[in-house]
Amino acid sequence: MDVEVALHVNGTPQRLTVDTRTSLLDLLRERLGITGPKKGCDHGQCGACTVLLDGRRVNACLALAVAHDGGNVITIEGLAENGDLHPLQNAFVEADALQCGYCTPGQICSAVAVLDEAAAGVPSYVTPPGASTVSLSDEEIRERLSGNLCRCGAYVNIVRAVRSVAP
Amino acid sequence: MNPFRYERARDAAEASVLLGKTPAAMLLGGGTNLVDLMRLRVAKPEALIDVSRATSDRVELLPGGGLRLGAGMRNTDAAADKTLRARYPVLSQALLSGASGQIRNLATVAGNLLQRTRCVYFQDVSKPCNKREPASGCPAREGYHRNLSILGASDACIATHPSDMAVALMALDARVRIIGAGGERLVPLAELYRLPGDEPQRDTTLQHGDVITHVEIPPLEFAKRSRYRKVRDRASFAFALVSVAGALDIRDGMVRDVRLALGGVAHMPWRARIAEEALRGRPAREDTFREAAAAELRAAQPLRDNAFKVPLAQRSIVRTLLELSAEP
Structure with a gap:
């Protein structure tokens, strides 16, 4: 069943007619040609499809496009500003935080949100109870990025990259 | 995924009416479990009634010292709420122990309560499962069950409930506020959930047309x-x-x-x-x-x-x- 959906994607307004079954991930990849978000598992288990939806990281594979009508989506393609890579993109290059690169767009989008969440004092499972501020230790980074799998096992350098950008 | 009609409910009462009109309709919260189950063809709703913006998304203080969470509150926001963290650290920790940051950003409080078991046979339509298809059998008893029940199971079903949040809420004597065909009611979590018995297809005692609007937690100083x-x-x-x-x-x-x-x-x-x-x-x-x-x-x-x-x-x-x- 077709519905009309309006979204802002990487700053550009988009209006599309989609089947109600269309995930945000399929809309981005198949309809808009934005292939940075990857379809790793399509079950919310790998995080390769992570995008920022209204400023928050989500699994685009689990989000029905129709349910997020009016939403503002940022993908890995939308992180650079005026041709300059986002500090986390540079950090991933500097720290050699990848091997095959398939999970990288999701890792970086997720990490961008982790910086915001930590700055806002949002706790994680390893944050000491009662702590009102969050400092991004290696333990915090690992816990907060546990929804992004890297089958090459580049975790050590992913943590290093995120830590290098964390305040 | 089977085709479905999508409707957005303005409020819980409207969602209840919309549900009542379509026997094979289901409520959509964050979709983190339901969309997956639809993709696996475990869930085949004819219509989805989106309630993610139909109920409160805030924590409110109750007279007498308790708290109540809006059903549409995202798990991340519930876990980060300062009053909730101070009064019920167990609940914040349980929420934060569940899923991933991405999933907690989508998942709602009511959706968390109503997520389905992750028993592998339930999620695989090529296998029998009494919960998915009553009287089809339970391969888990002889098969893969290291993650399944040790208490309160039945011959028909040994599934476990997957929610962490619900475990904390159970310890805190929480109740859910429901709008249904017969009006509004409060149901203790211990009566919302049920043991499988010979009806494992029913996870809860909810009736079709029921919509959870809040979770209420009584005061508990200690x-x-x-x-x-x-x-x-x-x-x-x-x-x-x-x-x-x-x-x-x-x-x-x-x-x-x-x-x-x-x-x-x-x-x-x-x-x-x-x-x-x-x-x-x-x-x-x-x-x-x-x-x-x-x-x-x-x-x-x-x-x-x-x-x-x-x-x-x-x-x-x-x-x-x-x-x-x-x-x-």
């Missing part, structure tokens, strides 16, 4: 000393093999009051009332904790590959109580 302990196969982003939600009130070295609930052991969050009874009025010491934990697990009926959960649950209870009793 819950400021509470915590959630989760044991799983990997350090993060995995379902519980066993989990414990506990709150402890100690005066002069004696257990004045206690709340305990277990996750990963049954078809519903398991309130450990036997252990609680065995603890009240007794010395807050490891030997008492051990006796209470053993008493709770006495009724366990483990299977070939999940017998490890019995000592694991006991030790997790003891460890949780020891840590709580060491808190300042």
Whole structure:
């Protein structure tokens, strides 16, 4: 069943007619040609499809496009500003935080949100109870990025990259 | 995925009416479980009624000191709420132990309560499953069951409830506020959930047309000393093999009051009332904790590959109580 959906994607307004079954991930990849978000598992288990939806990281594979009508989506393609890579993109290059690169767009989008969440004092499972501020230790980074799998096992350098950008 | 009609409800009452009009309609919250089940063809709704913006997304103070969470509140926001963290740390920890940051950003409070079991046979339409297709059989009993029930199971079903949040809420005597065909009502979590019996297709006692609007948590002064302990196969982003939600009130070295609930052991969050009874009025010491934990697990009926959960649950209870009793 077709519905009309309006979204802002990487700053550009988009209006599309989609089947109600269309995930945000399929809309981005198949309809808009934005292939940075990857379809790793399509079950919310790998995080390769992570995008920022209204400023928050989500699994685009689990989000029905129709349910997020009016939403503002940022993908890995939308992180650079005026041709300059986002500090986390540079950090991933500097720290050699990848091997095959398939999970990288999701890792970086997720990490961008982790910086915001930590700055806002949002706790994680390893944050000491009662702590009102969050400092991004290696333990915090690992816990907060546990929804992004890297089958090459580049975790050590992913943590290093995120830590290098964390305040 | 089967085709479906999509409707957005303005409020819970409208959602209830829309549900009533279509027997095969389902409610959509964050979709983190339902969309996956639809993709797996485990769920085949004719229509989705989106309630993600139809109910409150805030924490409110209740007269008398309790809290209530809007059904549409995202798990991340509930876990980060300052009042909730201060009064019920066990609930914030349970929420944060579940899923991943991405999933918690989508998942709603009511959706968390109503997520389905992750038993592999339930999620695989090529296999029999009494919960998915009544009277088709249960391969889990002889097959893969190391993550499944040790308490309260039936011949028909040994599924476990996957929610962490619900375990903490069970320990806190939470109730859900529901709008349904007969009006509004409050249902204790212990009566919302059910054991499988010979109707494992029913996870809850909800009727078609019921819409959860809030979760209400009564005041519990000593819950400021509470915590959630989760044991799983990997350090993060995995379902519980066993989990414990506990709150402890100690005066002069004696257990004045206690709340305990277990996750990963049954078809519903398991309130450990036997252990609680065995603890009240007794010395807050490891030997008492051990006796209470053993008493709770006495009724366990483990299977070939999940017998490890019995000592694991006991030790997790003891460890949780020891840590709580060491808190300042």
